[in-house]
Amino acid sequence: MHDDAPLSLRYLQATRASLQDAVIHTAQWRNDPLSTDLGTSLAFKLENLQRAGSFKIRGATHKIARLIATDAQGNGVIAASAGNHAQGVARAADLSGLRAVVVMPTNAPLTKIEACRKMGAEVHLHGTNLEQSTELALEIAQRDNLAFLSPYDDWDVIAGQASCGLEMLEDAPDMTLAVVPLGGGGLLSGVALALKLQNPAIRVVGVQTDTVAPWRRFLVDGSIEEVAPDAHTIADGIKVKRAGKLTRQVIARYVDDIVTVSDNAIAEAIVTLLEHTHTIGEGAGVTGLAALMRGKIRVSDQDRVVCVISGGNVDMSLVGRSIDYGLASSGRLISLSVIIQDTPGNLAHLLDTVARLGMNIRHVEHRRGELHVPIGTTQVILEMETRGPEHQKQLIALLEEERLQVDILTSKHDTP
Known part of the structure; x- marks a missing residue:
């Protein structure tokens, strides 16, 4: 235990006790299917279920x-x-x-x-x-x-956020790794203090987005990276361009690593969390899960990982777009352009081919008479739900065997 920590363990514990009537001791769920997929033991600290929707x-x-x-x-x-x-x-x-x-x-x-x-x-x-x-x-x-009230650069605020870390270790005393979203650093600082003051061997990793990452090299050389004024991310909750002065002190000493993830990965994580916990996580809230899914954080089958889902206050207009984007990025949604001869029966044959492969068609668009569509042919735009990338490859190979012109319209690099 470090005696020279900016906040003592006793103070953090007293702070937590004072918050019992105002905040919820949120659920911490171990997820067996994801644990199997990731090759480690993974539990979610569901702060998206907290009062006011976040930590x-x-x-x-x-x-x-x-x-x-x-x-x-x-x-x-x-x-x-x-x-x-x-x-x-x-x-x-x-x-x-x-x-x-x-x-x-x-x-x-x-x-x-x-x-x-x-x-x-x-x-x-x-x-x-x-x-x-x-x-x-x-x-x-x-x-x-x-x-x-500063959102992060205040010892009282950091002490309050530390109550989340105290709950995490109480619910998982054998934890070896904590994965925490990182914006200004208040949550990461509080969790890191709460964990490291009790067990310095626990690894603590912060996660930012690729486009807004002032902390990217902080643990490497102490620098804070300048963020472009027009930088965009769907993780608006951690779209913080200035790192806190107090949080720098804590993160420099008690955090082991900082990684970044793309909006693509975040969108996939929103879908994955919804499927596995039936709860919504906002973009900022699922960055830790995104980092684990993309292999940005080293884990083993001996680790006991707790990943903080820091908030669920997602803009509902973004949910549908994020879900579709996440499905497309993970190979479960695809849009194709197929050029077929404009003669009776060809469209029915195309749709029958899709049906025989067990794909669900969500949308069909039929175009003819446009400059990019040769005379005597028609362009069919298909949006389909598939089981995964291999399932998509089956369809494309089958259509190409029939000498049809096929173009993939979905892109893993578009933002939702």
Whole structure:
């Protein structure tokens, strides 16, 4: 145990005890089919089932309690957030009877905006990223005498998030590896402290997206990578371009590795989580699972892995697109263009070929008379559900044997 940790184990345990009435000790499920697929023992820490839909309520509740205890809450609290921190602050402030103001980017998911309003928070939309929203939040805080709540760069917030790590080890005392989404670093810092102060041998790995990864080389050379202003990711909850100063201290000492994953992998992970747990994980929430599925993290059959699903506040308009994208990327959905002779019976023959292979056709589009379609032929666009890549190869080979022009329209590199 490290005596010079920024927060002591005793303090983290006391913080957890103080949160018992406000937060849920979320489920931690071992998943046997995925464990078999990955060659390790895998359990999910389902913070997507937490109050307000994510782990953020842990840190927000503890911070507000500390403000009230020291009479430092002013006229209320204010936060800047893409969604989850805002919801956590709104819920925690409502439970404490405080005024809550949240500033969110104009492109924040509508579901998260409306959730904050329903919990009584005043919502301001400003800027296109968290940094711009933070600037306005700080101005309002000074003008209206509101206490600003950082989403991650605050010891009280980190201590609150550590309660998640304490639960993880309590539910899986034999765990050897924790996989945690990484944005600003509050959750990763809290979990790392909670675990390492009890068992330094546990490996802790943070996961970011490929496109927004300021921490990418931090554990290699201490650098924080600049993120492009127009960087996009479906993991909006960890679209954080500035690494925290306090979280750097913890991550430098207590985190073993940081890896990144693509939006492609995240979309597949959303589908996989839904299939295996019947729960929804938002893009940011499933980055750890995405990293495990893509082999970004070294595991063995001796490991006991706990993967944090950090949130479930997904924009519902994104769910369908992510599911289709995940299915296509994993080889279970394909769109083909097939050129056939425009004579009676050919379309029926094509559809019969698909049916004989046991594929389900979701959509058929019939085109003729266009410049790219030769006279005397017709283009058929087929969108089909398949069992996997090998199943798709069977169909393409069969169609090519019949000397049909076949083009694959689905692409694993499109963003959902």
